[in-house]
Amino acid sequence: RTEPSAVAESLINKFPGDSLAAKSGNVLLFSSIAAYIISKEVYVVDMEFFEALCIFGAFSVWYTGGKDMAISYILDRREKIRNVLTQARKDHKAVVQERITHISKLSDVVDVTKDLYGLSKASEVAQLEAEAYALKQQVAYTNEVKNVLDQWVRHEANV
Numbered sequence: 001r002t003e004p005s006a007v008a009e010s011l012i013n014k015f016p017g018d019s020l021a022a023k024s025g026n027v028l029l030f031s032s033i034a035a036y037i038i039s040k041e042v043y044v045v046d047m048e049f050f051e052a053l054c055i056f057g058a059f060s061v062w063y064t065g066g067k068d069m070a071i072s073y074i075l076d077r078r079e080k081i082r083n084v085l086t087q088a089r090k091d092h093k094a095v096v097q098e099r100i101t102h103i104s105k106l107s108d109v110v111d112v113t114k115d116l117y118g119l120s121k122a123s124e125v126a127q128l129e130a131e132a133y134a135l136k137q138q139v140a141y142t143n144e145v146k147n148v149l150d151q152w153v154r155h156e157a158n159v
Contacts (some may be wrong), residue, residue: 017023037043
């Protein structure tokens with residue numbers, strides 16, 4: 001069981017102000033303003049006032065009781081998101097590193113391509129390709145002439 005003096009001190013500490021006199025002055029000021037407003041019927045205490053008071057009380061209880069759980073949930077959620085992002089960053093870094101090592105194996109492709117291009121520019125290769133193309137055309141022409149002559153012979157044989 002808590003000491004009555006500790007309960008009283010915690011109740012006093014809830015009021016605004018730095019010293020006991022300032023806290024007492026604030027309480028006196030707010031109560032006199034409330035009494036004046038109620039006595040002049042500017043504010044009427046009715047059922048809605050008690051409903052609002054109950055709702056405010058429920059919200060304050062929910063806030064004081066649920067604040068720590070909400071903060072722990074938010075911190076846990078933030079840590080999970082941070083872990084997911086960190087893992088994604090590590091995975092991405094590994095994939096990029098793998099791609100770099102794969103590409104580095106192809107580093108001499110430029111030299112090989114230049115050598116092949118230079119070889120294709122060589123006059124001997126070009127000359128051999130030209131001769132092969134000319135021979136292909138000559139063989140195609142000869143085959144066409146043979147086909148025409150064979151057709152002519154078949155035509156003469158039928159007539």
